[in-house]
Amino acid sequence: MATLLHLDSSALSHGSASREVTATFRKAWEEQHPEGKVVYRDLAAEPLPHLSAAGITAAFTDPADHTEEQKAALALRTELVEELEAADAVLIGAPMYNFTIPSSLKAWLDQVIIMGRTGGENSTVAGKPVTVVASRGGAYGPGTPREGFEFAANYLEKVLSGLLGLEVVDVIVPELTLARTVPAMADLVGAADASRAQAHEAAAAKAKELAARLSA
Structure with missing residues (x-):
């Protein structure tokens, strides 16, 4: 059975959109792999x-x-590299902090990228599928005023595929997560709820699709 390496990096233990969506992915994954292994x-x-x-x-x-x-x-x-090498798929929860990823996730990346082993040509982890849940408090998609400030999902796609050779299967983005706590965003609550619901649906679907692919 397949092994999933699951990383969470949100500083919030409760109320974290990225944690909630990665949990949905993991639940769907485990339903497909009841005898499988999750390294968390x-x-x-x-x-x-x-x-x-x-x-x-x-x-x-x-x-x-x-x-x-x-x-x-x-x-x-x-130890960290061997966890990554042993995984059949990788799941990363990566909330946007100050336009980029949490320092805790950057620390993991810096530790596991070893040029000549995991990094560069002939990477020992090349081709492994990775799913990123990149939550963010506002809207940073194409056409938004802050499109050019998005350095979280863009960075992860570049470093995971460009340095580690991982296959970025999907980037799931629950956004506007601050709508219910920031008064100025009150009119965006509906859009925020819809974005979070879509993220949960996408996570469950992606987990099932990936599990089926790895079991084939």
Whole structure:
């Protein structure tokens, strides 16, 4: 049975649109794979350290010459990379914070991108399907006033496919998530609710489609 690597990065444990939609995806996935495996990391609740000099240099230094700090840093990077390599599909919850992704998710990316292994040509994770749930408080789609400020979904598509060689299956976008809490957005509540409902439907459908593809 297939293995799903599920990452959440929202700082909110409750009321998070990205967490709610990834949960819908995971539920549908598990219904298709009752005997399957899900590896879960809550990057906000248990944040990873940012990539350090020890983590960088360990990848280019003879293991016999590694310091204790380099050994520890490389062990963490290896653990995270092996999780990614073992996954058949990847699910990422990525809310937009200040026009881009949470630093907790960036830390994970920096740890797992190792040039010559997961990064660059002949990536060990190339072709794995990944689904991104990119929630955002406002509207940043084509034709909106803030279209040029969208650095979350765009960034993830570039780094996941361009550096890791992953197959970006879909980017699901529940938007206008602040409509119910920001008075100035009150007239957008209906659109926000519709966007969230569509995101849940898309997540369930994508999980089932992907599960069927991997089981074929």
